Amino acid sequence: QLGEVADHLNFNAFVVGGFVRDMFLYRDNEDIDVVVEGNGITFAKTFSRKYGTRTHTHQKFGTAVIIFPDGFKIDVASARMEYYQFPASLPVVEMSSIKMDMFRRDFTINTLAVQLNPNKFGRLIDFFSGQKDIKDKVLRVLHNLSFVEDPTRVFRALRFEQRFGFTIGKLTSSLIDNAVKMEFFKRLSGKRVYTELVLILKEENPAPTIMRLLDYDLLRVIHPRMKIEKDLKRLLDSAKKVVDWHDLLFIDETYERWTVYFMVLLRHCDLKTTHEICSHLTVAPRHAKMFTETRIGVGKQLMSLERRKRITHAEIFNLLKGFKTEVILYMMASTQSESAKKRISLYHTQLRNVTITITGKDLLAMGLKPGPLFSRTLQAVLDAKLNGQIKTREDEFTFIG
């Protein structure tokens, strides 16, 4: 259908980038990016008129999104000469629009395109040996200025290297060394660094990429005062174990897994430094609060859970209640005490779900006067239930009686 619309408009249309790369890697990818040699907005609008989809357009970039009734989306971009701006020093010889579009991309593995026009349907376009590099499992930039053009590509390189188990080509690796030496990253805003960091932390297993960032001395790009200690690897591995444990047990519960890793990264940063880091990276307020006050505040709770020889279930509950899953998992990941880990796990698997049936209304009916005694009574009932002293609703009434 996309190809027919393209033919109708006399455009060439291609599916490009990650989708094609992942097809060759036998990996699922639901992000479809289409590039047309022509006006992408006209293409998307014509398609939508014909097939009853919606279109969202960005005039400035000549891009559009086709939105299907079930929410499925296709991104459409225009491959047109006037959109390309290269550093002046880069020799740009005569190229077709699609070749030019591919040439401005980050790595050869991302430069594959498959044509969609019916009479050439399925034709693979591979100007820069992307297919060979996928086969050889190697990441290469297209030209020496790639990281000058966009230093965030260094983060992308390490992310793809670990995600796909590829190696970084020799020249590309020395270009990364050069980018580090020349401090290309100074030009990047905190916001862009944060975006890349979050993408890394959202990977299935971010730990190896973080360790690679450390190899290249790139963690200081996040913030020069980021305090990294020898226990980083252990902490990251521990975070992975904890989130995997959680995800296996609580398949339906959603939470922001990446924030657990980020808190682990911040483990040795004090409150002031963390505030500075959050402000530099423009971290959203709700996350900033979790990364600063909350994360540092749980030190007290952790100490109790680690040090106390004996502790009741009610005490564990009262130490941990109210904390979000992310913070609970961070606590589990950051303690080295097995007994503290067990106590937190007990809270998360059982205690946090314990409730009582008795309410303020019941207390009124029993003749109690509203006031501080009310909440203390309810708390005492809950504590007794947590500690296994009472079980049923009847028990709750007997307990008060």
Ligand code: CTP
């Ligand atoms: N791209 C680039 N330079 C960047 C970011 C992106 O050249 N700094 C190009 C890549 O070639 C990529 C395309 O833009 O194919 C889209 O990038 P992105 O949305 O990040 O998609 P993917 O490469 O598929 O990455 P992911 O699998 O993580 O979604």
